[in-house]
Amino acid sequence: MPHLDSSFTPFTQFRAIIKLEMQKNHHWIKKHHWIRFFPLSGGVALLLWLASSSYSQGQSTQIPAAKMVVRLGFLPNVTHGAALVGLERGFFNKALANLNSASNPAVTVVPREFAVGTALTEAFAAGEIDMAYVGPGPAINGSSRGMPLVVLAGASNAGAVLMARKGSGILSYKDLAGRRVAVPAVGNTQEITLRKLLWDNQLKTQAEGGDVLLTALPPAEITTAFSVDQLDAALVPEPWGALLEQQGATVIGSEKTIWRGGDYPTTLLIVHQDFLNQYPDLVRAMLRGHVEAVQFIQNNPAKARTSIGKEILSITKKKISDPILKRALERTQISYDYNLVALKEYAEINKKLGYARVDVDFNQMLQPSFLRDVLANR
Amino acid sequence: MEGLIENANTYEKQAKKGLPIWVWNIISLGVFALIWFVIVDLIKIYKPFQIPPLFGENSITQEIDFGFFKAAPEGGALLNALINSLKRIAVGFSAAIAIGFVVGMVLSTSSILRGIIGAWLTGIQSVPSIAFVPLALIWFGLNEKAVLFVVILEGFIPVALAISSSIINVSPTLRTAGRTLGASGLALYLKVLLPASLPNLTSALRTAWSFAWRALIGAELLASSGGLGKMLETGRNTSNIAMVMTTILMIGFLGIVMDTAMRAWETTIRRNYGLEVNS
Numbered sequence: 001m002p003h004l005d006s007s008f009t010p011f012t013q014f015r016a017i018i019k020l021e022m023q024k025n026h027h028w029i030k031k032h033h034w035i036r037f038f039p040l041s042g043g044v045a046l047l048l049w050l051a052s053s054s055y056s057q058g059q060s061t062q063i064p065a066a067k068m069v070v071r072l073g074f075l076p077n078v079t080h081g082a083a084l085v086g087l088e089r090g091f092f093n094k095a096l097a098n099l100n101s102a103s104n105p106a107v108t109v110v111p112r113e114f115a116v117g118t119a120l121t122e123a124f125a126a127g128e129i130d131m132a133y134v135g136p137g138p139a140i141n142g143s144s145r146g147m148p149l150v151v152l153a154g155a156s157n158a159g160a161v162l163m164a165r166k167g168s169g170i171l172s173y174k175d176l177a178g179r180r181v182a183v184p185a186v187g188n189t190q191e192i193t194l195r196k197l198l199w200d201n202q203l204k205t206q207a208e209g210g211d212v213l214l215t216a217l218p219p220a221e222i223t224t225a226f227s228v229d230q231l232d233a234a235l236v237p238e239p240w241g242a243l244l245e246q247q248g249a250t251v252i253g254s255e256k257t258i259w260r261g262g263d264y265p266t267t268l269l270i271v272h273q274d275f276l277n278q279y280p281d282l283v284r285a286m287l288r289g290h291v292e293a294v295q296f297i298q299n300n301p302a303k304a305r306t307s308i309g310k311e312i313l314s315i316t317k318k319k320i321s322d323p324i325l326k327r328a329l330e331r332t333q334i335s336y337d338y339n340l341v342a343l344k345e346y347a348e349i350n351k352k353l354g355y356a357r358v359d360v361d362f363n364q365m366l367q368p369s370f371l372r373d374v375l376a377n378r
Numbered sequence: 379m380e381g382l383i384e385n386a387n388t389y390e391k392q393a394k395k396g397l398p399i400w401v402w403n404i405i406s407l408g409v410f411a412l413i414w415f416v417i418v419d420l421i422k423i424y425k426p427f428q429i430p431p432l433f434g435e436n437s438i439t440q441e442i443d444f445g446f447f448k449a450a451p452e453g454g455a456l457l458n459a460l461i462n463s464l465k466r467i468a469v470g471f472s473a474a475i476a477i478g479f480v481v482g483m484v485l486s487t488s489s490i491l492r493g494i495i496g497a498w499l500t501g502i503q504s505v506p507s508i509a510f511v512p513l514a515l516i517w518f519g520l521n522e523k524a525v526l527f528v529v530i531l532e533g534f535i536p537v538a539l540a541i542s543s544s545i546i547n548v549s550p551t552l553r554t555a556g557r558t559l560g561a562s563g564l565a566l567y568l569k570v571l572l573p574a575s576l577p578n579l580t581s582a583l584r585t586a587w588s589f590a591w592r593a594l595i596g597a598e599l600l601a602s603s604g605g606l607g608k609m610l611e612t613g614r615n616t617s618n619i620a621m622v623m624t625t626i627l628m629i630g631f632l633g634i635v636m637d638t639a640m641r642a643w644e645t646t647i648r649r650n651y652g653l654e655v656n657s
Contacts, residue, residue, distance in 0.1 A: 118614060118615050121617055122614075125427055125428075125617065138616075138617065141616045141617045141618070142427065142617045144436075145425075145426045145427040145436050145617050145618065145619070145620075146425045146426045146427055146436070147425070147427050147617060148425075180520075185615050186611065186612045186615040186616065187612065187615045187616035188615070195451075205451075206604070207450065207451070207455070207458065207604055208450045208451050209450065215520055216611075216615075217520075225520070230519050230520055231520075351452070352451065352452055353451050353452070354444060354448075354450075354451060354452045354453055354455060355616040355618070356616070357435065357436055357440055357441075357444060357618075357620075358435045358436065
């Protein structure tokens, strides 16, 4: 037996066996030498198939034609109040039903709730949602990367507060130096607001070489983190601010003082470009439902609170008392208008933070004509 | 069998006549990049938020440019994350080796201990590291300690198991020779048994490193502190698939670099011990 050296690994053994086999069938292989290209051609075929399937997926309609549905994405937050009220009181389905009398198939809303905005944006990118309530942060990020989304209307303004843990000793923005501050998610609307606020107060995060430790935590976990002293402050959307306040946390930045005197969009209503192109009537009907829900909240705050509370309870299994909802709703301005200047400033800060690399094409992203139509033809 | 080995040897010789393997590696990388470029950049089958292009807006190269060559807060995040992750793996892996050495040496003293503790270690090892992250977050809080805990937990087990088994497998001749020359107790371990088992340890260290590296990225993904794992999460949150892809490439690239370095070290040691003949 010849000596074994390092070149004799299982792999070389495998190659040797293959080579032996090939020698055995030498003539056959030589005659049919194209057989060696089989694995390669298989790979190419697979690639082409993948490419073609994803291409055709992008082209095809996104909803089955037989039973038409509009898939609506939202979060169970007070800042998404229009979605919650619109669903609970049936504003969307009513508006769609008016449309149905004209056309044959029955169209209904399918609610798709998410715990955090990230998952919602991912589902939207994957084409699983037709319309959605999202924050300006994710909408701008998505649009800057070519996600086919169109902003139809605003849904809420302000509605986010900066809370400090009881006993943290934080009284003003300056006290945030060296502290641990949380936002619901990286790159979301609250993070952008907080980063701006820190800059304005000559504070820097650890990532920028400063001493403020910024962490991302889902709002439900912020409550826990406050109670075990893992966190000093948090910028959260309502109703989480009011909930934290009930547990003893103090407001250091109100919905008005944290940015632009409270005149900044927190939630927008967006639609998938393909859906808008294919079903403009459905989109108008949904927008009508949205406007009605917004006006209902403005005119009947007490009834709206009941609806919002009911929806949050059924989605999160968490009961939020009426006084807390009342406070949360007082801090949130439910409206179909949004401040364009604030939105553009968001985009600027977002780019400065390195979350978007290119400027957003606002002409393409914002299409206010649909809202104008709906408001004119009421 | 003999025919097989001869065949293998001739095959090796044939391979050596052609291009060295690293050239083929670079060529294969080039082909992959070219296919990517044609499908994504030229034909534009995918949108930038599905698969990022190689060049231009929202591309991999733009992400690298921002990540390494631009200043904070706009850029520099990738470089920063890279340094943070390397620091963590350096601390975590060193600690894992130290703990693994001690545990392995203790285990090698008794077959009963090996039977009992060894089973525990194997059990823990078969749990994916990410499963320990929630526990670590509760025990240590949202900080560096939680990440290090997972890295060490994942890294020390292969070291401990390899040390205990390779110490047992040290040739009895060496053990007897060491005793005859006056080594006993700890000295026997440190001066005779550990050096003798070094060739077996090197591959275990390589395994331990890849375990620790994966554990680190997994832990960073969940625990909130700057690092490559966190970059994946940031990319996800900001719909920046180019950032996700670039980070994945970085993680893979670092894995290859570390593995190659450790493999070279392993070969040197094996050659010095007379376990490898050629190359």
